[in-house]
Amino acid sequence: MHLLPYQNLATRKQILQAANGIYLEGTIRAVMEAQKCTVDDAICIMDNLELQELPTKKFYQLLQKWIGERVLVEKTPGNASRIEALYNIENWFDEPLYVILVRHPLATINSMLQYDKEFFHHFDLGVTSEKNLRYNELTWALPYYNILQFMEKIPRDRYFIVRFEDLLQKQQHVMENICQFLKIDFCEEVLQPYQNKQHKMLDGIKQIEFAVGDHKFHQYRSIHPEVATAWKASSIADLPLSDISWEIARKFGYTK
Incomplete structure (x- = not known):
């Protein structure tokens, strides 16, 4: 919003x-x-x-x-x-709960580049500029740097970390844990995110629009666990990242 x-x-x-x-x-x-x-x-x-x-x-x-x-x-x-x-969340809400979704930095960079290629046609993935790569790296690193600083001020029982890879490969286990954390009942529908799309606020305010977010969401029918590691077959897999990015990534359990 x-x-x-x-x-x-x-x-x-x-x-x-x-x-x-x-x-x-x-x-x-x-x-x-x-x-x-x-x-x-x-x-x-x-x-x-x-x-x-x-x-x-x-x-x-x-x-x-x-x-x-x-x-x-x-x-x-x-x-x-x-x-x-x-910090505004802490000031405005009474003991809010945080679900922190994180993905491997190289996978995220690859996804951003794919998005740019498919929707804006800015560049060919084979000749992506160093500037674009570093911008996308910063786009991943800055929010998670802030989150790590913020987590130090928040009681451990009020945030829950979800790795994208775990969500795809161990979906039911992760969703059961999320529901338990949020103190809501688990139901099978949470395992089918692409069903009943009309009730999930995925549209924009006009009939022809999609909501801002994953513009390919409407093309999906089910979750594919292999997506979690698909980036490893791309040229991005060998991209060197800054020390600070790897330091942040390690805090979430990722390694080079």
Whole structure:
């Protein structure tokens, strides 16, 4: 929803509108779901709240009120890139729980390059520039550096680390542990993430749009464990990473 770095909705709108207006759509889609309303009604609600300069904390409280006993999940990927956003969670919520999803840095870099090639046609993977590689490495390293610093301040029973590779290869075991951590009942449906997509807020606010995120999600039908190690067959497998990246990776159990 791209909320956590901002103290109020007016500031958020001003900054995100100047950068990329599509990032404003997450809250509109959330309001549509919480209020069971149309996109026009949700836009009107957000416009009014932004004019009021509603504090972001109050907006989260409003969302929680609207959804009742359902669990509010904030999963904006960029949250961890700004450590102040992580501390805002602690300041605004009562003992929040954190599920930290991490993937091998080289696998993540490879995925980013594939995304750029398929959706933006920026470059051929065989002639990827050093600048692009290092940018993608930083995109992986910075959030996890922040997370490691943040974890030192958080009680151990309030965060749960999930490795992407384990999630794919030991899916039921990992999902059972996640449900136990979140104190929610395990059900078989969590093992079928590509089923019942219409109930998972995967669309954008317009009928032709997908939500910001994995643009290939709608092509998938089931989980393929081999994806966890597919990157090892790519040219990225031999990419040298910085010492700091490997230091971060080792904290999550990865080795060269």
